[in-house]
Amino acid sequence: MKLVLLGPPGAGKGTHAKILCERFNLTHLAAGDIFRRNIRENTELGRKAKDTIEKGHLVPDDLVNEMMFREIENADRKNGFVLDGYPRTIGQAEALDAFCARTDYNLDVVLNFDTSENVIIDRLSGRRVNPTTGRVYHVRNMPPKVDGICDETGEKLVTRKDDQPETIKKRLEVYEKETQPLIDFYKKKGLLQDVPGDYDVPELQAHLNQIFERLNLAV
Ligand code: AMP
Secondary structure, rough: OEEEEEEEOOHHHHHHHHHHHHOOOOOOEHHHHHHHHHHOOOOHHHHHHHHHHHHHHOOOOOHHHHHHHHHHHHHHOOOEEEEEEEOOHHHHHHHHHHHHHHHHHOOOOOEEEEOOOHHHHHHOOOOOOOOOOOOEEEEOOEEOOOOOEOOOOOOOOOOHHHHHHHHHHHHHHHOOOOOOOOHHHHHHHOOEEEEEOOOOOHHHHHHHHHHHHHOOOOO
């Protein structure tokens, strides 16, 4: 199965990508996570992307495409992958199309997480992460056992720099301008399925099951 998860920041893409990857044994390719790992490891790519990410802007297409093609080629070809937060511009979507044609990968479905602004802001402002492993919590919806402390490593949880209110606003503007046009792009290709991003996790998973069954994608 080869899926793309499309939607604004805070729509629930990461949470659902992780669940789907476990269930169907897929590789989770989250562009933002890969960038953050590169920043933590202080790689050349991480150094190039850091400032842009912290300001809530998009990293240039060429850098993202090159990074994601490498990741897709390394993923298990048999079981497939979930692209989470990629593509995010028309340029990236066109480059991904050309890559898929070249390498004989076909996307099965693009899930568009349709999520309202108040839910997005609540999810992003309550999000806390482990700065080393990237594990994600939410102060109310997915709290750690001890307030502010990671269940797995005991480290202090932090708020992502780009989850500060001003940067959230910027990221939502960038989403509307750069990423929303992808909804039409994939609709025209017959790949788009809308999903109700405001739903809680179990309800939304049940909704995804129905889509997979309808498309004969359940494995
Ligand atoms: P995310 O974790 O998906 O919210 O991504 C965090 C940040 O990484 C974004 O705000 C961008 O700065 C950068 N980023 C992630 N994915 C992409 C992409 N497909 N294109 C450009 N920049 C990206």
